[in-house]
Amino acid sequence: MSLWVDKYRPKTLDELSYHEGLTTRLRSLANSGDFPHLLVYGPSGAGKKTRISCVLRELFGKSVERLKIDQRVFLTPSKRKLDVNIVQSNFHIELTPSDVGNYDRVVIQDLLKEIAQTQQVDLSAKQRFKVVVINEADLLSRDAQAALRRTMEKYMSNLRIILCANSTSRLIAPIKSRCLLVRVAAPSLEEIQAVLQQVAKNVGFDLPPEASEKIAEESNGNLRKAMLVLETLKMQSKDLNSPLLTIPKPDWESYCHKVADLIMSEQTPAKVMEVRGKFYELLSHCIPPTVILKTVADRLVDKMDESLKADVMYWAAFYERRMRIGNKKIFHLEAWVVKVMSLYKVMCTSIY
Amino acid sequence: MFGHQQKNVQPAVDERTQPWVEKYRPKTIDDVAAQEHTVSVLRKALSSTNLPHMLFYGPPGTGKTSTILALARQLFGPDNFKSRVLELNASDERGISIVREKVKNFARQTPRAQAVASDGKTYPCPPYKIIILDEADSMTQDAQGALRRIMETYARITRFCLVCNYVTRIIEPLASRCSKFRFKPLDMSSTSTRLAQIALSEQVQVTNEVISALVSTSAGDLRRSITYLQSASRLSSSTDPPAPITLRDIQEIAGVVPDEVMNNFASSLGADSIPSIFSKLEKQDFDTIRQQVKSIMREGYSAAQVLSQLHDLIVQHPVLTARQRSACALAFGDADHALCDGADEELWVLQVALRVNKAIS
């Protein structure tokens, strides 16, 4: 059995539960025969991909759900071979350019050209065009975006592109202007609770409103997270009605909280080195540095004095940006920790 | 007035999906909206058929590319256009190798004799070619450097037109070889006239309110407003019966944050859009601001958009002192730079919010 989040994922536009206005709009677009390029954006866990797959289903019918993963080999200009995994059905393909690092331009160009030049062979297909879904479009390099811009015009007749991104900030203007922007906001607390209750009903157990509210609050608008937490919770605690119910935190999150506590406990070189060790542990286990920084910072401002909170966040933003430009994330994380420690110490000493 | 030029549209492109921006691109330089000075200079150049090297600069969507394309078309006519004009933009490879090969090769060709115009009109067709380098400011320094000699050596048979947003990113030796034309942002009236024109010929029902929303969201960028209009009409026509275009639709298409959200946000930072008598209320605490930022980010608005709208609110704020506003402006500047570097949006919006709050209170 799959996890609930996957098992009860809506398959059609009709099953979608919130953002009704958006759903109607998507449905009419899919049926209008004038389907534009789409740029779907919104925070993670808001349901972007679910909506995309529902739109695809609306466009092409049930057979679009027959997916397979195709392994393709691309040749870079320097004659190196790139293996790329592409999820595809007969009507659409889906690719994640960040898989191929700096060579995303080559892959995008080759792949789109290839698809654009093959006509839809399936005569029973409902549409004349194929759809290319590009995940994590905001991580596309500038080169790739520029290449995409041309392609979008050139192959409009038998190709539609759906870009899926967390934010539009990093997309160049020509791309944005060629797409219809579709914003998928995170579900509100009530919407999340409703979804959770629905799932509980489908599974067949009783979810007390207090528990679902707690989960919804904890999830920070990320429905995926909320669903996964619900399932973990159900597995681990038999009694969901208990007032002492604690929402299980993922391993890395509690680990980050430990780091925050370390920073508060003592401000010495030895502690910095201990923190460094913990950061290494998190980084090497694939927790993105930005997530680490934000989680630790969030925990710190929860516990710190009001007067320091703004400064902690200021420096967090400052070093987060540096992490993006720099290579060795740990250097910036550590600089931030030392900065926070020194601020904290100044405050502590000035009090006494 | 578009009668005969419609034929120039490439037949391969589906009429319906063709971007209106292309469809309604000015066909002569006289069609170019609101750049009177530039147009008048160019008109003279056209009649004397002697063009200098040119450098067009100005904000996006002000008609730079349209002007040079229209000019070239008027000079050479549709039949010679292909052989006489080379257009390269940012989506083409424009590294130094391309400059050295493609550009140079094209530049050194002696122009072919004028083909007889098939549409029966006569064109001046002067004995040189035009190379249009669109978005020249995204070319590398090296590539620009390689252009220097090419521009001089083949000046007899080739004219260059560099088009860019930021003239400062063109290296000095290149800029000094060109006569510069500045394109200013379009004023409200010419944009709205143009939009109304297009809406009319596309048979889209628009209210004045929608037009003014289009104009204000695009901030003088005509191309953007046309694109928005097209998207909006597509949305409205997709429903049956076609729904009228609303203000909200335009904002959603443009990714603009609704005013009430922004006003709410601003007032939580202590900068009410409508200054009340109690404007010096209690200082907002950290957690309120953080909550506000979180909820805005949850809505999925792009940080750059949020910040630019907040920026407008603060900078045009009626009661804040100049010092307060400049402190805020610094924060906006930093954040914009950081977002360009790809920094985390939530952190930076929060940082700006905190800094603005601090500056104001």
Next chain:
Amino acid sequence: MRTPPAPASIDCLSGLSFVFTGELPGFSRDESVSLAKRYGGRVVGQPSSKTSFVVLGNNAGPGKLKAIEKHNLRTLDEDGFMNLIATRKGPSAGGKVDDKTRKKMEKEEEEIKQGAEELARREEAASLMFLSSGEAISRLTQLWTVRYAPKTLKEICGNKGQIEKLQQWLVDWPGSSKSDFKKPGKNGTNIYRAMMITGPPGIGKTTSAHLCAQLAGFTPIEMNASDARSKKLIESGANTMNQSLDKWLTGKGSLKTAQSVNAAGVEITSRSCLIMDEVDGMSAGDRGGVGALAALIKKTHVPIICIANDRGAQKLKPLLNCSFNLPFKKPDAVMVRSRIMTILYKEKMKVPANVVDQLVEGAQADIRQVLNMLSTWRLSSDTMGFDDSKALVKMNEKYATITPFAIIQKLLGPYMFSPNARETLNDKMELYFHDHSFVPLFVQENYLKTTPSLVRKTDTPPEKLKLLKLMDRAASSLSDADIVDSLIHGPEQHWSLMPLHAVTSTVIPASCMYGNTSYTGPNTISFPQWLGQNSKQNKLMRQLGDIQVRMRLKVSGDKTEIRQHYVPALFPHIVQPLMDDGTSAVDEVIERMDKYFLSKDEWDTLVELGVGSHKDEGVLKKVSTATKTSFTKKYNLKVHPVPFHKAQDLGKLPKKLSAEPAPDLEEAYDVSGWSNATNTQPNFGTRMMTTFRMRTMTTRRNQ
């Protein structure tokens, strides 16, 4: 720097010994030491009863102060020291020197004269011999190092005891050979068939081996780095020898048939002695050479002497086991000096003793190098002053002999940045350029491990704050440095920013945090973790990618979402049951894994990705071995769904058993290769590690 006064005479401090402690206000340590030496004084590290003066500065070491009290030594401050230089008359100016010193000096002079005469005599004899043999090579045209190479054991500087052992072993060889190497002899050497001489270059290892062999009546056959010494060649070389070595030295052959010739074309007799020079140089091209040599040693019946620089080298392990180890030390500076003085006397060069000392010290007691330096100097001048020698030493300074460890000791040590240090910014940056890829990493790893000199005591609040301020400066400068670094190594490659990187990555952090470094405990200077951690991260990232690819048909999240939300959520479904219920849960777990197309490899990765309470070690410990085996067995029995179009094994990861602990770093390097686009980083790390290893090896050899 304060200008020192004009000395009363050039050797005004001769016969005196000095100890310096603490920081003098006007001079750096190096300068004051060199002043003392310049005027003929001796400088020793620790005060003893024989010390004439202790020069005290600020913050003198407590140990030294105690010693002063104990031995009742005379102390000087900076002014007193200057005074001494300005007023005391040395022997050359007719100053008084106590009898003992004078006698000693006279005796030294006598010895030098004798030695020189001996050399001259020998040369004459040799030239006569050359004349008679008709050879045209005059000894005068030979290199000094050849010309003055020791001809008797007495002439070899230092290592007397070791040489005696070697001598004795060779003398005893026939006897021990007969007794089949059972009797240890008085040095315990006689049970070995080979000797291994190790020590730094230029201290006479090869010379000693040759001399000993000759004196014990053996004919030395030398094989050195210029001869190829691969396994094959050694074996075949040994084969030609085998006729001799095996047959008659094992006692089976007869002496007469044993005439043979080895690879070097030298006849081998029972009185041959094989000298394998530079065995640690048996590298890349000489694959298997060391092993073959070790095998040869085990059965040889001629003595074999191996010579190497670094006995710690990994590849010498096999040899160390089967040979007696003779470590050679650098000879005493005094011995080298007398030898050099003798030679100089013979060459009629006037060089004072303290200048020679300076040379010897600069060359790190490498006699060969001193002779080379002097012979070059001789071409232009007959005399040499103190400053000349300093310049000469500086010129001949051994470059690239500093390991990152030594650099970091220097950088973070207490002297480089102390107020009266004389190093310029350029000198400090120079340290970075010794190894610009490693030094910054070392600084980052270790900058928090010092006891900073800028903060005296760390227990008062203001001092604690100051410490944090310094740390903050250092850390933010390191952050700057990384930005600079990414500009240097980014697409634009601004190499001209290297000096800026040097300053931000190395100089600024060190200038904040310099102080005492410790050699033991948790704060020992250590190798940067970054490389290992980085390749581990890349490895896990790649494996996470595999997981995502497999789960993709079911799950919409990207890699980071899989890690952040699915990995913790899957844990109670596919790992926890194995921990809690053991074998009975296996079927259920496998079923769930199939739903997400996860294979056993991905299960391992899922476990490995855990941190904190889900840390892989802790988790795997809780899964019983029986469960693990049954899990593996059952999984392998069934056919599992594969999401791929082409049924091709995606990850070419080495098959691991679940019982195995997390793979260590070495393994991380081996799995590179399936995704060429993303694996450049770990390879880079590997490369850096290997170059580093190689570099330290070469450095050791150079010393």
